[in-house]
Amino acid sequence: MSDRGANAGAKASESAREQHPALELAGAAFGYAGETRVEDLTLRVPAGAAVALIGPNGSGKSTLLRGILGLADLTAGSVGVLGTSPEQARRSVGTLPQSDARDTSLPITVRTVVSMGLYREAGAFGRIGRAGREAIRRAIELVGLAPFAGRRFGELSGGQQQRAILARALVSNPRLLLLDEPFNGLDRENREMLLELVARQRDEGRTVIVSTHDLEIAKAACTHVLLLASGHEPGEPGHPAAFGTLTEALTLDAVQHAFHDSTVELDQHTVTTTREVDAP
Numbered sequence: 639m640s641d642r643g644a645n646a647g648a649k650a651s652e653s654a655r656e657q658h659p660a661l662e663l664a665g666a667a668f669g670y671a672g673e674t675r676v677e678d679l680t681l682r683v684p685a686g687a688a689v690a691l692i693g694p695n696g697s698g699k700s701t702l703l704r705g706i707l708g709l710a711d712l713t714a715g716s717v718g719v720l721g722t723s724p725e726q727a728r729r730s731v732g733t734l735p736q737s738d739a740r741d742t743s744l745p746i747t748v749r750t751v752v753s754m755g756l757y758r759e760a761g762a763f764g765r766i767g768r769a770g771r772e773a774i775r776r777a778i779e780l781v782g783l784a785p786f787a788g789r790r791f792g793e794l795s796g797g798q799q800q801r802a803i804l805a806r807a808l809v810s811n812p813r814l815l816l817l818d819e820p821f822n823g824l825d826r827e828n829r830e831m832l833l834e835l836v837a838r839q840r841d842e843g844r845t846v847i848v849s850t851h852d853l854e855i856a857k858a859a860c861t862h863v864l865l866l867a868s869g870h871e872p873g874e875p876g877h878p879a880a881f882g883t884l885t886e887a888l889t890l891d892a893v894q895h896a897f898h899d900s901t902v903e904l905d906q907h908t909v910t911t912t913r914e915v916d917a918p
């Protein structure tokens with residue numbers, strides 16, 4: 639095939655891929671070492687949606703995010719990410735892992751942390767060219783860390799570290815962003831800045847999937863909600879309680895199903911969602 643033909647083919651497949659949902663799960667289940675931890679997932683996330691992934695501890699939120707990256711085992715069903723496999727799509731996905739998975743002891747600057755987001759393209763020892771350096775500068779500026787670019791990562795506050803990791807996720811201009819509990823431990827200023835950034839990513843056409851315990855965050859920044867419930871017995875896999883747009887999925891019934899025996903906030907009211915309370 640001529641170069642022109644190859645380019646046209648590449649463009650056609652690129653635009654076909656863009657028409658695919660950002661995420662498509664059909665009877666999917668994910669887990670570790672062959673043991674399922676979250677199951678029964680059948681849903682389509684349209685490109686450009688911002689999905690709040692909400693559920694109690696252990697319901698499988700992180701496992702699902704790892705499954706989307708191809709880092710947890712697919713134990714049943716199928717998963718499509720950006721119209722391809724999780725492994726193929728990984729290059730177009732930016733991630734912000736849970737903050738307890740973070741090593742703050744390494745003596746590296748904020749700029750180096752952010753540059754790691756380009757390693758997949760450049761390789762760990764590859765050269766980052768002028769365009770890469772400009773992308774790093776822009777990502778650092780976007781999260782408001784320009785005055786700290788040369789500072790050691792470990793010396794920053796928790797909120798500033800979170801911003802640096804977010805810049806690392808954004809620097810490669812990903813089509814899908816996976817944020818695992820990014821609001822945990824943030825003060826009000828950092829929380830608002832992050833909310834605004836999530837909304838901006840969505841406005842720019844990126845798909846965002848963000849796990850959170852906070853229903854108000856879902857309402858402030860997201861278009862869709864996936865509610866996960868824990869298994870009925872301890873050790874059983876989590877499963878979806880609802881998926882849809884905010885108004886479709888974020889209902890008291892679904893929240894009660896997901897969060898049985900715990901207290902959550904909905905519409906600024908504290909709701910105690912015990913089964914006993916529901917009983918006549």
Ligand SMILES: Nc1ncnc2c1ncn2[C@@H]1O[C@H](COP(=O)(O)OP(=O)(O)OP(=O)(O)O)[C@@H](O)[C@H]1O
Pocket residue numbers: 670675693694695696697698699700701702
């Ligand atoms: N690497 C792993 N290997 C084996 N089991 C794991 C691993 N990571 C998580 N699990 C188990 O999978 C189940 C789901 O955990 P997961 O971290 O996905 O839940 P979560 O909803 O993200 O919880 P949290 O809100 O506490 O982060 C739990 O029972 C957990 O113990």
